[in-house]
Amino acid sequence: MEIMGKNVLVVGNARSGIGAAKLAHQKGATVCIYDGKPYEAWQEEAKQTINELKSQGIMYTLGEMPDVKAFDLVVMSPGISPEIEVVQLAKQLGKKITGEFEFASWYCKAPIIAITGTNGKTTTTTLVGEIMKKYNPSTYVVGNIGRAFSEEVLQIPENGIVVAEVSSFQLETADTFHPFISALLNITPDHLNRHHTMENYCACKYNIFKNQPEEGYSLLNTKDHYYEEAKKQVKARCMSFSLQEIPDCGAYVQADTLYENVHGTAHAICKIEDLHIKGTHNVENALAAIAMAAAFGVPGNLIREVLTTFKGVEHRTEYVLTKRGVDFFNDSKATNTDAAIAGLVGLSSLNKPIRLIAGGMDKQTSFKDWIKHFNGLVEKVYIIGETKQQIVKECLEEGFTQVATFETLEDAIKAAYNESKANECILLSPACASWDMFESYEKRGELFKETVMQLEG
Secondary structure (H helix, E strand, C coil), rough: CCCCCCEEEEEEEHHHHHHHHHHHHHHCCCEEEEEEEECHCCCCHHHHHHHHHHHHCEEEEEEECCHHHCCCEEECCCCCCCCCHHEEEEEHCCCCEEEEEHHHHHHCCCCEEEECCCHHHHHHHHHHHHHHHHHHCEEEEEEECCCCCCCHHHCCCCCCEEEEEEEEEEEEECCCCCCCCEEEECCCCCHHHCCCCCHHHHHHHHHCCCCCCCCCCCEEECCCCCHHHHHHHCEEEEEECCCCCCCCEEEEEEEEEEECCCCCCCCCEEEHHHCCCHHHHHHHHHHHHHHHHHHHHHCCCHHHHHHHHCCCCCCCCCCEEEECCCCEEECCCCCHHHHHHHHHHHHHHHHCEEEEECHHHHHHHHHHHHHCCCCEEEEEEEEECHHHHHHHHHHHHHHCCEEEEECCCCHHHHHHHHCCCCCCEEECCCCCCHHHHHHEEEEEEHHHHHHHHHHHC
């Protein structure tokens, strides 16, 4: 869609919305940012940004409904639900509606490697990004990780590479988005407060394959429950990764060694023991990264070099420090139960009792599968956030009684530390989103680390 001279409404005044507004402005549109939060309610830093954008010619409507009839295009930030009033009104009026990520992709000339999945996508995206940067310094890592795609897209050269972490929220509005390589790592129940049903959630994830060229590549996880259904959606060349079997095309494990056979010949990449990122889930993440890099033509020795030096991702089972013989780990990125299970299983190799800090925003999912992993691993659970009563209830139903609730993260940390003994772990692994109490999982993880640093001992 050509937007020169058109009126564009951007919904959402967070980072992605601001990026989309700047992009639309640069492409010659008349732009207005809408947010339901009135100007007075924003913090000083945000007010400065609002005033700066106004001085550049970007308009604002804050705290009251805009005149939707006046706009040709509506661009939604990924955190904005399509069910809110302004978006529903735009639909009724027949307005073109898109998401920030899809909007940015209209202006991208470089090939895109896009990664989605309920779990593992941040680690995998970071790992692929590091490999591709080694291969081509003009690699840009964007999307649900790091910078918004719209902030970067106009400076990405045609001979560059885009590595994008893409969430279901971003894929929900995908229309023309066409990555050269796509990966669907796994699907488990998540974000049902937004998507309502697993069918809707899966449909959003499958959008990653919708417009891929036949000469591209799509990567799937053979052990995923939705593997067969996802495979039906693939239009490009299909790859897979597996811990248990050898795929016709993809990456796999044999005799504790990671291999790829993307182009018809098997090549050993490295031993499992050579990886710094531990746990079965991280072996899978490494296999996915190997397959995508090999599909792009990256030499095996370069893939090996990055894999064997990669130390992991901040906020994902991140070791913080040891105090009074107690190890602290920050797994704030575990925003659903499957990610939290992976964190617990990953730490089980330490053979240390775990004091677990959990809870957060209610995404309308059950916690019982996660709680089933507590016995023999978790000494006690310290719960915060909207979900605390539900977690307590389900813990008791599963026969796990060592559970307590707290009003703040700081209170939970201090209680866990006061009750801890030497040779134990304190793990923040919420199994919930952060938005009931924090701006993001990063802010939650940062507060955890700051509080831990200040503990006496």
